[in-house]
Amino acid sequence: xxxxxxxxxxxKNAEGVKNISQIIQYHxxxxxxxxxxxxxxxxDALERLTKAYFEGLGSVHEIFEDIKxxxxxxxxxxxxxxxxxxxxxxxxxxxxxxxxxxxxxxxFDYIYDQIVSVGELVSTKIVSHYLNYTGIKSQxxxxxxxxxxxxxxxEGKVDWNKTRHLAEAQLLPLVQQQIVVTQGFIGSTSExxxxxxxREGSDYSAAIxxxxxQASAVTIWKDVPGVLNADxxxxxxxxxIPQLSYHDAIELAYYGATVxxxxxxxxLQNNNIPLHVRSFLxxxxxxTTIGHTEKPLRVPSFIFKVNQVLISILPKDFSFIIEENxxxxxxxxxxxxxxxNTMLNSALSFSISVDHDEEKITKLIAALSxxxxxxxxxxxxxxxxxxxxxxxxxxxxxxxKVLLEVRSRHTCQMVMKDNIQAFE
Ligand SMILES: Nc1ncnc2c1ncn2[C@@H]1O[C@H](COP(=O)(O)OP(=O)(O)O)[C@@H](O)[C@H]1O
Ligand SMILES: N[C@@H](CC(=O)OP(=O)(O)O)C(=O)O
Numbered sequence: 001x002x003x004x005x006x007x008x009x010x011x012k013n014a015e016g017v018k019n020i021s022q023i024i025q026y027h028x029x030x031x032x033x034x035x036x037x038x039x040x041x042x043x044d045a046l047e048r049l050t051k052a053y054f055e056g057l058g059s060v061h062e063i064f065e066d067i068k069x070x071x072x073x074x075x076x077x078x079x080x081x082x083x084x085x086x087x088x089x090x091x092x093x094x095x096x097x098x099x100x101x102x103x104x105x106x107x108f109d110y111i112y113d114q115i116v117s118v119g120e121l122v123s124t125k126i127v128s129h130y131l132n133y134t135g136i137k138s139q140x141x142x143x144x145x146x147x148x149x150x151x152x153x154x155e156g157k158v159d160w161n162k163t164r165h166l167a168e169a170q171l172l173p174l175v176q177q178q179i180v181v182t183q184g185f186i187g188s189t190s191e192x193x194x195x196x197x198x199r200e201g202s203d204y205s206a207a208i209x210x211x212x213x214q215a216s217a218v219t220i221w222k223d224v225p226g227v228l229n230a231d232x233x234x235x236x237x238x239x240x241i242p243q244l245s246y247h248d249a250i251e252l253a254y255y256g257a258t259v260x261x262x263x264x265x266x267x268l269q270n271n272n273i274p275l276h277v278r279s280f281l282x283x284x285x286x287x288t289t290i291g292h293t294e295k296p297l298r299v300p301s302f303i304f305k306v307n308q309v310l311i312s313i314l315p316k317d318f319s320f321i322i323e324e325n326x327x328x329x330x331x332x333x334x335x336x337x338x339x340x341n342t343m344l345n346s347a348l349s350f351s352i353s354v355d356h357d358e359e360k361i362t363k364l365i366a367a368l369s370x371x372x373x374x375x376x377x378x379x380x381x382x383x384x385x386x387x388x389x390x391x392x393x394x395x396x397x398x399x400x401k402v403l404l405e406v407r408s409r410h411t412c413q414m415v416m417k418d419n420i421q422a423f424e
Pocket of ligand 2: 006007008009037038043044119184185198199200201202203
Protein backbone atom coordinates (compact mmCIF):
# COMPACT_ATOMS: atom_id res chain seq x y z
CA UNK A 1 0.00 0.00 0.00
CA UNK A 2 0.98 3.59 -0.56
CA UNK A 3 0.25 6.83 1.24
CA UNK A 4 -0.66 9.98 -0.72
CA UNK A 5 -0.74 13.36 1.00
CA UNK A 6 -2.54 16.37 -0.43
CA UNK A 7 -1.98 19.76 1.22
CA UNK A 8 -4.21 22.81 1.49
CA UNK A 9 -3.07 24.30 -1.84
CA UNK A 10 -4.17 21.19 -3.75
CA UNK A 11 -7.76 21.40 -2.43
CA LYS A 12 -8.19 25.16 -2.20
CA ASN A 13 -11.19 25.13 -4.56
CA ALA A 14 -13.56 22.78 -6.40
CA GLU A 15 -11.15 22.49 -9.36
CA GLY A 16 -8.47 21.33 -6.94
CA VAL A 17 -10.71 18.61 -5.48
CA LYS A 18 -11.57 17.43 -9.00
CA ASN A 19 -7.88 17.39 -9.92
CA ILE A 20 -6.78 15.32 -6.92
CA SER A 21 -9.68 12.90 -7.53
CA GLN A 22 -8.28 12.26 -11.00
CA ILE A 23 -4.83 11.63 -9.55
CA ILE A 24 -6.31 9.22 -7.00
CA GLN A 25 -8.34 7.42 -9.66
CA TYR A 26 -5.27 7.00 -11.86
CA HIS A 27 -3.43 5.27 -9.00
CA UNK A 28 -6.37 3.37 -7.58
CA UNK A 29 -5.35 -0.08 -8.78
CA UNK A 30 -3.46 -0.67 -5.52
CA UNK A 31 -4.32 0.09 -1.87
CA UNK A 32 -4.10 3.78 -1.00
CA UNK A 33 -4.34 5.80 2.17
CA UNK A 34 -5.09 9.43 1.32
CA UNK A 35 -4.08 12.06 3.88
CA UNK A 36 -5.62 15.50 3.31
CA UNK A 37 -5.04 18.89 4.96
CA UNK A 38 -7.52 21.71 5.51
CA UNK A 39 -8.64 23.51 2.34
CA UNK A 40 -6.57 26.49 1.19
CA UNK A 41 -5.83 28.84 4.08
CA UNK A 42 -8.55 27.43 6.37
CA UNK A 43 -6.13 26.71 9.22
CA ASP A 44 -5.07 30.38 9.27
CA ALA A 45 -8.75 31.41 9.30
CA LEU A 46 -9.54 28.99 12.16
CA GLU A 47 -6.55 30.38 14.07
CA ARG A 48 -7.98 33.89 13.63
CA LEU A 49 -11.35 32.61 14.81
CA THR A 50 -9.80 31.08 17.95
CA LYS A 51 -7.93 34.29 18.76
CA ALA A 52 -11.02 36.46 18.19
CA TYR A 53 -13.04 34.15 20.48
CA PHE A 54 -10.43 34.42 23.24
CA GLU A 55 -10.20 38.19 22.87
CA GLY A 56 -14.00 38.47 22.94
CA LEU A 57 -14.07 40.25 19.56
CA GLY A 58 -17.31 40.85 17.69
CA SER A 59 -15.68 39.50 14.51
CA VAL A 60 -15.96 35.89 15.76
CA HIS A 61 -19.22 35.16 13.98
CA GLU A 62 -18.19 36.91 10.78
CA ILE A 63 -14.94 34.90 10.59
CA PHE A 64 -16.83 31.68 11.28
CA GLU A 65 -19.50 32.45 8.66
CA ASP A 66 -16.78 33.12 6.05
CA ILE A 67 -15.17 29.76 6.80
CA LYS A 68 -18.50 27.95 6.48
CA UNK A 69 -19.47 29.80 3.30
CA UNK A 70 -16.12 28.96 1.68
CA UNK A 71 -16.64 25.23 2.28
CA UNK A 72 -20.31 25.20 1.26
CA UNK A 73 -19.46 27.05 -1.96
CA UNK A 74 -16.87 24.43 -2.86
CA UNK A 75 -19.36 21.66 -2.05
CA UNK A 76 -22.09 23.30 -4.18
CA UNK A 77 -19.67 23.43 -7.13
CA UNK A 78 -18.78 19.78 -6.67
CA UNK A 79 -22.21 18.28 -5.99
CA UNK A 80 -25.00 19.34 -8.31
CA UNK A 81 -27.47 17.47 -6.12
CA UNK A 82 -28.24 19.68 -3.09
CA UNK A 83 -29.56 16.68 -1.16
CA UNK A 84 -26.19 14.89 -1.18
CA UNK A 85 -25.32 13.75 2.40
CA UNK A 86 -22.11 15.81 2.22
CA UNK A 87 -24.07 18.96 3.12
CA UNK A 88 -25.36 17.51 6.40
CA UNK A 89 -21.92 16.13 7.10
CA UNK A 90 -20.33 19.58 6.69
CA UNK A 91 -22.99 21.22 8.90
CA UNK A 92 -22.60 18.61 11.62
CA UNK A 93 -18.83 19.05 11.63
CA UNK A 94 -19.05 22.82 12.02
CA UNK A 95 -21.57 22.42 14.86
CA UNK A 96 -18.66 21.31 17.04
CA UNK A 97 -17.29 24.86 16.79
CA UNK A 98 -20.72 26.36 17.60
CA UNK A 99 -20.76 24.41 20.84
CA UNK A 100 -17.34 25.70 21.82
CA UNK A 101 -18.22 29.32 21.01
CA UNK A 102 -21.30 29.14 23.24
CA UNK A 103 -19.09 28.65 26.33
CA UNK A 104 -16.62 30.98 28.03
CA UNK A 105 -13.06 30.60 26.70
CA UNK A 106 -10.50 28.68 28.80
CA UNK A 107 -7.10 27.03 28.12
CA PHE A 108 -6.08 28.55 24.77
CA ASP A 109 -3.96 25.67 23.48
CA TYR A 110 -6.63 23.08 24.22
CA ILE A 111 -9.43 25.10 22.60
CA TYR A 112 -7.16 25.94 19.65
CA ASP A 113 -6.83 22.24 18.85
CA GLN A 114 -10.56 21.56 19.20
CA ILE A 115 -11.39 24.41 16.79
CA VAL A 116 -8.51 24.29 14.30
CA SER A 117 -8.77 20.51 13.74
CA VAL A 118 -12.21 21.05 12.20
CA GLY A 119 -10.47 22.28 9.02
CA GLU A 120 -9.08 18.82 8.32
CA LEU A 121 -12.28 17.05 9.40
CA VAL A 122 -14.42 19.00 6.99
CA SER A 123 -11.99 18.89 4.03
CA THR A 124 -11.68 15.10 4.25
CA LYS A 125 -15.47 14.74 4.38
CA ILE A 126 -15.80 16.75 1.17
CA VAL A 127 -13.01 14.82 -0.60
CA SER A 128 -14.29 11.42 0.50
CA HIS A 129 -17.88 12.19 -0.52
CA TYR A 130 -16.66 13.54 -3.85
CA LEU A 131 -14.64 10.39 -4.62
CA ASN A 132 -17.72 8.26 -4.00
CA TYR A 133 -19.91 10.68 -5.98
CA THR A 134 -17.63 10.21 -9.00
CA GLY A 135 -17.56 6.43 -8.64
CA ILE A 136 -14.21 6.04 -6.84
CA LYS A 137 -15.11 3.87 -3.86
CA SER A 138 -13.61 5.29 -0.70
CA GLN A 139 -14.23 5.49 3.00
CA UNK A 140 -13.61 8.32 5.44
CA UNK A 141 -11.56 7.53 8.54
CA UNK A 142 -11.02 9.61 11.64
CA UNK A 143 -7.24 9.99 12.14
CA UNK A 144 -7.90 10.53 15.87
CA UNK A 145 -8.81 6.85 16.18
CA UNK A 146 -5.24 5.94 15.19
CA UNK A 147 -2.77 8.76 15.86
CA UNK A 148 -2.37 8.85 19.63
CA UNK A 149 -0.49 11.69 21.30
CA UNK A 150 0.24 13.10 24.72
CA UNK A 151 -1.69 16.18 25.83
CA UNK A 152 0.78 18.80 24.60
CA UNK A 153 -1.93 20.75 22.79
CA UNK A 154 -0.81 22.43 19.53
CA GLU A 155 2.23 20.14 19.39
CA GLY A 156 1.09 16.65 20.35
CA LYS A 157 3.92 14.14 20.81
CA VAL A 158 3.09 10.86 19.12
CA ASP A 159 2.77 7.71 21.20
CA TRP A 160 4.32 5.43 18.59
CA ASN A 161 3.48 2.13 20.26
CA LYS A 162 -0.21 2.86 20.64
CA THR A 163 -0.41 4.45 17.20
CA ARG A 164 1.31 1.51 15.51
CA HIS A 165 -0.92 -0.98 17.26
CA LEU A 166 -4.15 0.84 16.34
CA ALA A 167 -3.07 1.49 12.76
CA GLU A 168 -2.06 -2.12 12.15
CA ALA A 169 -5.07 -3.65 13.87
CA GLN A 170 -7.81 -1.31 12.69
CA LEU A 171 -6.70 0.89 9.79
CA LEU A 172 -4.76 -1.61 7.67
CA PRO A 173 -7.80 -3.89 7.13
CA LEU A 174 -9.79 -0.86 5.92
CA VAL A 175 -7.06 0.24 3.49
CA GLN A 176 -6.84 -3.26 2.11
CA GLN A 177 -10.57 -3.16 1.30
CA GLN A 178 -10.78 0.21 -0.42
CA ILE A 179 -9.29 3.71 -0.61
CA VAL A 180 -9.30 5.42 2.78
CA VAL A 181 -9.38 9.20 3.18
CA THR A 182 -8.13 10.58 6.48
CA GLN A 183 -6.84 13.81 8.02
CA GLY A 184 -3.35 15.12 8.33
CA PHE A 185 -2.27 17.27 11.28
CA ILE A 186 -4.60 15.84 13.95
CA GLY A 187 -4.47 13.20 16.65
CA SER A 188 -6.04 12.35 19.97
CA THR A 189 -5.06 12.04 23.61
CA SER A 190 -5.85 8.90 25.57
CA GLU A 191 -8.89 10.79 26.97
CA UNK A 192 -10.16 11.31 23.41
CA UNK A 193 -9.40 15.03 23.25
CA UNK A 194 -8.26 16.27 19.87
CA UNK A 195 -4.66 17.40 19.48
CA UNK A 196 -2.75 18.90 16.57
CA UNK A 197 0.82 18.00 15.66
CA UNK A 198 2.14 21.53 14.97
CA ARG A 199 1.53 23.80 11.98
CA GLU A 200 2.14 22.20 8.58
CA GLY A 201 2.07 18.82 10.32
CA SER A 202 0.15 16.89 7.65
CA ASP A 203 3.33 15.72 5.91
CA TYR A 204 4.34 14.29 9.26
CA SER A 205 0.96 12.52 9.59
CA ALA A 206 1.54 10.86 6.22
CA ALA A 207 4.93 9.64 7.45
CA ILE A 208 3.44 8.34 10.72
CA UNK A 209 0.77 6.36 8.89
CA UNK A 210 3.28 5.06 6.33
CA UNK A 211 5.73 3.88 8.94
CA UNK A 212 3.04 2.24 11.11
CA UNK A 213 1.48 0.49 8.11
CA GLN A 214 4.81 -0.39 6.45
CA ALA A 215 3.76 1.40 3.26
CA SER A 216 5.85 0.83 0.14
CA ALA A 217 6.07 4.60 -0.55
CA VAL A 218 4.71 8.02 0.40
CA THR A 219 3.93 10.71 -2.16
CA ILE A 220 3.34 14.28 -1.08
CA TRP A 221 1.66 16.21 -3.87
CA LYS A 222 2.70 19.89 -3.95
CA ASP A 223 2.33 23.00 -6.09
CA VAL A 224 6.01 22.76 -7.08
CA PRO A 225 7.70 20.22 -9.39
CA GLY A 226 9.50 18.61 -6.43
CA VAL A 227 12.25 19.68 -4.08
CA LEU A 228 14.13 22.56 -5.71
CA ASN A 229 17.47 24.05 -4.68
CA ALA A 230 15.60 27.11 -3.38
CA ASP A 231 12.05 28.25 -2.72
CA UNK A 232 10.75 29.51 -6.10
CA UNK A 233 8.84 32.22 -4.19
CA UNK A 234 12.24 33.80 -3.49
CA UNK A 235 14.40 32.78 -6.45
CA UNK A 236 13.80 32.91 -10.21
CA UNK A 237 16.32 30.32 -11.33
CA UNK A 238 15.70 27.21 -9.30
CA UNK A 239 16.71 23.65 -10.15
CA UNK A 240 14.80 20.47 -9.47
CA ILE A 241 16.67 17.93 -7.33
CA PRO A 242 15.56 14.57 -8.80
CA GLN A 243 17.12 12.46 -6.05
CA LEU A 244 17.86 13.44 -2.52
CA SER A 245 19.26 11.46 0.38
CA TYR A 246 17.25 11.23 3.60
CA HIS A 247 20.11 13.02 5.30
CA ASP A 248 20.09 16.02 2.96
CA ALA A 249 16.29 16.17 3.05
CA ILE A 250 16.33 16.27 6.87
CA GLU A 251 18.95 19.03 6.82
CA LEU A 252 17.03 21.13 4.26
CA ALA A 253 13.72 20.72 6.10
CA TYR A 254 15.33 21.34 9.47
CA TYR A 255 16.81 24.62 8.28
CA GLY A 256 13.39 25.72 7.05
CA ALA A 257 12.78 24.46 3.49
CA THR A 258 9.01 24.54 3.97
CA VAL A 259 8.36 22.09 1.14
CA UNK A 260 8.61 19.22 3.68
CA UNK A 261 7.76 19.31 7.37
CA UNK A 262 11.02 18.55 9.22
CA UNK A 263 9.61 15.65 11.24
CA UNK A 264 8.50 13.79 8.10
CA UNK A 265 11.74 12.19 6.99
CA UNK A 266 13.02 10.30 10.04
CA UNK A 267 10.13 7.80 10.40
CA LEU A 268 10.45 7.05 6.68
CA GLN A 269 14.21 6.67 6.80
CA ASN A 270 13.92 4.32 9.81
CA ASN A 271 11.58 2.11 7.81
CA ASN A 272 13.34 2.47 4.45
CA ILE A 273 10.25 3.99 2.82
CA PRO A 274 10.89 6.28 -0.17
CA LEU A 275 9.28 9.72 -0.16
CA HIS A 276 8.23 11.19 -3.50
CA VAL A 277 7.55 14.91 -3.82
CA ARG A 278 5.49 15.50 -6.96
CA SER A 279 3.43 18.24 -8.54
CA PHE A 280 -0.35 17.98 -8.41
CA LEU A 281 -0.30 20.44 -11.31
CA UNK A 282 1.85 18.13 -13.47
CA UNK A 283 1.04 14.71 -12.07
CA UNK A 284 2.89 12.83 -14.81
CA UNK A 285 6.27 14.32 -13.91
CA UNK A 286 8.51 12.23 -11.66
CA UNK A 287 9.44 15.01 -9.19
CA THR A 288 11.92 14.26 -6.42
CA THR A 289 12.56 10.94 -4.75
CA ILE A 290 14.02 11.00 -1.26
CA GLY A 291 15.65 7.78 -0.17
CA HIS A 292 18.93 6.01 0.36
CA THR A 293 21.20 7.56 -2.22
CA GLU A 294 24.89 8.19 -2.01
CA LYS A 295 24.62 10.89 -4.67
CA PRO A 296 25.67 14.17 -3.09
CA LEU A 297 23.68 17.30 -3.90
CA ARG A 298 25.44 18.90 -6.83
CA VAL A 299 24.00 22.41 -6.54
CA PRO A 300 24.12 24.70 -3.52
CA SER A 301 20.66 24.86 -1.91
CA PHE A 302 19.35 27.99 -0.22
CA ILE A 303 16.83 28.37 2.54
CA PHE A 304 15.58 31.84 3.42
CA LYS A 305 13.80 32.68 6.65
CA VAL A 306 12.58 36.22 7.06
CA ASN A 307 11.17 37.94 10.13
CA GLN A 308 13.95 36.76 12.41
CA VAL A 309 15.04 38.26 15.70
CA LEU A 310 18.73 38.15 16.46
CA ILE A 311 19.14 38.03 20.25
CA SER A 312 22.46 38.44 22.03
CA ILE A 313 22.60 37.35 25.65
CA LEU A 314 25.41 38.60 27.93
CA PRO A 315 26.08 37.96 31.62
CA LYS A 316 25.29 41.22 33.46
CA ASP A 317 28.70 41.27 35.16
CA PHE A 318 30.49 40.74 31.81
CA SER A 319 31.83 37.41 33.04
CA PHE A 320 32.40 34.60 30.51
CA ILE A 321 29.59 32.58 28.96
CA ILE A 322 30.16 29.14 30.48
CA GLU A 323 28.27 25.84 30.43
CA GLU A 324 26.20 26.83 33.44
CA ASN A 325 24.87 29.94 31.64
CA UNK A 326 24.18 27.96 28.47
CA UNK A 327 22.28 25.35 30.38
CA UNK A 328 20.13 28.03 32.04
CA UNK A 329 19.56 29.85 28.73
CA UNK A 330 18.45 26.65 26.99
CA UNK A 331 16.16 25.91 29.88
CA UNK A 332 14.47 29.30 29.44
CA UNK A 333 14.22 28.76 25.65
CA UNK A 334 12.64 25.37 26.24
CA UNK A 335 10.14 26.77 28.77
CA UNK A 336 9.06 29.35 26.18
CA UNK A 337 8.89 26.76 23.38
CA UNK A 338 11.36 28.70 21.24
CA UNK A 339 13.09 26.96 18.34
CA UNK A 340 16.60 28.24 17.76
CA ASN A 341 17.30 28.60 14.03
CA THR A 342 20.99 29.27 14.48
CA MET A 343 23.33 30.08 17.35
CA LEU A 344 26.85 31.23 18.08
CA ASN A 345 28.70 31.78 21.32
CA SER A 346 31.72 33.90 22.08
CA ALA A 347 33.53 34.47 25.36
CA LEU A 348 31.13 37.17 26.52
CA SER A 349 27.89 36.58 24.68
CA PHE A 350 25.57 33.93 23.26
CA SER A 351 23.62 34.85 20.12
CA ILE A 352 20.59 33.16 18.61
CA SER A 353 18.29 33.76 15.64
CA VAL A 354 14.65 32.85 16.24
CA ASP A 355 11.31 33.36 14.47
CA HIS A 356 9.66 36.63 15.43
CA ASP A 357 6.52 35.65 17.31
CA GLU A 358 5.86 38.93 19.16
CA GLU A 359 4.09 37.38 22.15
CA LYS A 360 6.67 34.63 22.71
CA ILE A 361 9.67 36.92 22.15
CA THR A 362 8.44 39.58 24.59
CA LYS A 363 8.05 36.93 27.30
CA LEU A 364 11.40 35.36 26.44
CA ILE A 365 13.29 38.64 26.64
CA ALA A 366 11.63 39.46 29.97
CA ALA A 367 12.66 36.06 31.36
CA LEU A 368 16.25 36.31 30.08
CA SER A 369 16.60 39.90 31.32
CA UNK A 370 16.24 38.77 34.94
CA UNK A 371 19.77 37.34 34.81
CA UNK A 372 21.32 38.64 31.58
CA UNK A 373 21.79 41.78 29.57
CA UNK A 374 19.81 41.18 26.37
CA UNK A 375 20.26 42.97 23.02
CA UNK A 376 18.16 42.24 20.00
CA UNK A 377 17.59 43.20 16.37
CA UNK A 378 14.21 42.60 14.76
CA UNK A 379 13.42 42.24 11.04
CA UNK A 380 16.44 40.11 10.22
CA UNK A 381 16.82 37.49 7.47
CA UNK A 382 18.45 34.13 7.99
CA UNK A 383 19.92 32.41 4.97
CA UNK A 384 21.19 28.85 5.12
CA UNK A 385 23.25 27.51 2.24
CA UNK A 386 23.74 23.77 2.08
CA UNK A 387 26.81 22.84 0.01
CA UNK A 388 27.93 26.47 -0.08
CA UNK A 389 30.72 27.98 -2.10
CA UNK A 390 32.21 31.47 -2.05
CA UNK A 391 30.37 32.52 -5.21
CA UNK A 392 26.98 31.61 -3.71
CA UNK A 393 27.78 33.40 -0.47
CA UNK A 394 28.71 36.49 -2.49
CA UNK A 395 25.43 36.27 -4.39
CA UNK A 396 23.17 36.12 -1.33
CA UNK A 397 25.04 38.71 0.72
CA UNK A 398 25.16 41.38 -1.98
CA UNK A 399 23.96 44.70 -0.46
CA UNK A 400 23.46 43.05 2.91
CA LYS A 401 25.13 43.51 6.21
CA VAL A 402 25.93 40.17 7.84
CA LEU A 403 25.61 40.26 11.63
CA LEU A 404 26.25 36.62 12.39
CA GLU A 405 27.83 33.81 10.39
CA VAL A 406 28.17 30.14 11.28
CA ARG A 407 29.87 27.59 9.02
CA SER A 408 30.22 23.83 9.18
CA ARG A 409 31.74 21.63 6.48
CA HIS A 410 28.59 21.59 4.32
CA THR A 411 26.38 24.34 5.72
CA CYS A 412 26.78 28.09 6.06
CA GLN A 413 24.23 30.24 7.93
CA MET A 414 24.12 34.02 7.93
CA VAL A 415 21.87 36.43 9.76
CA MET A 416 21.67 39.67 7.81
CA LYS A 417 19.76 42.84 7.00
CA ASP A 418 19.91 45.84 4.65
CA ASN A 419 19.81 48.54 7.31
CA ILE A 420 20.59 47.80 10.91
CA GLN A 421 18.69 49.24 13.82
CA ALA A 422 19.91 48.17 17.23
CA PHE A 423 17.63 48.06 20.26
CA GLU A 424 18.57 47.48 23.84
N1 LIG B 1 13.42 23.90 -1.64
C1 LIG B 1 12.14 24.02 -2.01
N2 LIG B 1 11.65 23.36 -3.08
C2 LIG B 1 10.38 23.47 -3.45
N3 LIG B 1 9.46 24.24 -2.80
C3 LIG B 1 9.87 24.92 -1.72
C4 LIG B 1 11.23 24.84 -1.26
N4 LIG B 1 11.34 25.60 -0.15
C5 LIG B 1 10.16 26.11 0.09
N5 LIG B 1 9.24 25.72 -0.85
C6 LIG B 1 7.83 26.12 -0.85
O1 LIG B 1 7.04 25.03 -0.42
C7 LIG B 1 5.74 25.22 -0.97
C8 LIG B 1 4.98 23.91 -0.89
O2 LIG B 1 4.83 23.55 0.46
P1 LIG B 1 3.48 23.85 1.25
O3 LIG B 1 2.93 25.18 0.85
O4 LIG B 1 3.71 23.61 2.70
O5 LIG B 1 2.58 22.72 0.65
P2 LIG B 1 1.29 22.04 1.23
O6 LIG B 1 0.42 23.11 1.81
O7 LIG B 1 0.74 21.40 0.03
O8 LIG B 1 1.74 21.05 2.23
C9 LIG B 1 6.01 25.71 -2.36
O9 LIG B 1 4.94 26.46 -2.87
C10 LIG B 1 7.28 26.52 -2.21
O10 LIG B 1 7.02 27.91 -2.20
N1 LIG C 1 -3.65 22.53 7.82
C1 LIG C 1 -2.50 22.49 8.68
C2 LIG C 1 -1.66 21.25 8.43
C3 LIG C 1 -0.89 21.20 7.15
O1 LIG C 1 0.12 20.55 7.04
O2 LIG C 1 -1.37 21.88 6.11
P1 LIG C 1 -0.62 21.94 4.65
O3 LIG C 1 -0.41 20.51 4.20
O4 LIG C 1 -1.59 22.69 3.77
O5 LIG C 1 0.68 22.66 4.81
C4 LIG C 1 -1.69 23.78 8.55
O6 LIG C 1 -1.99 24.60 7.69
O7 LIG C 1 -0.80 23.98 9.35
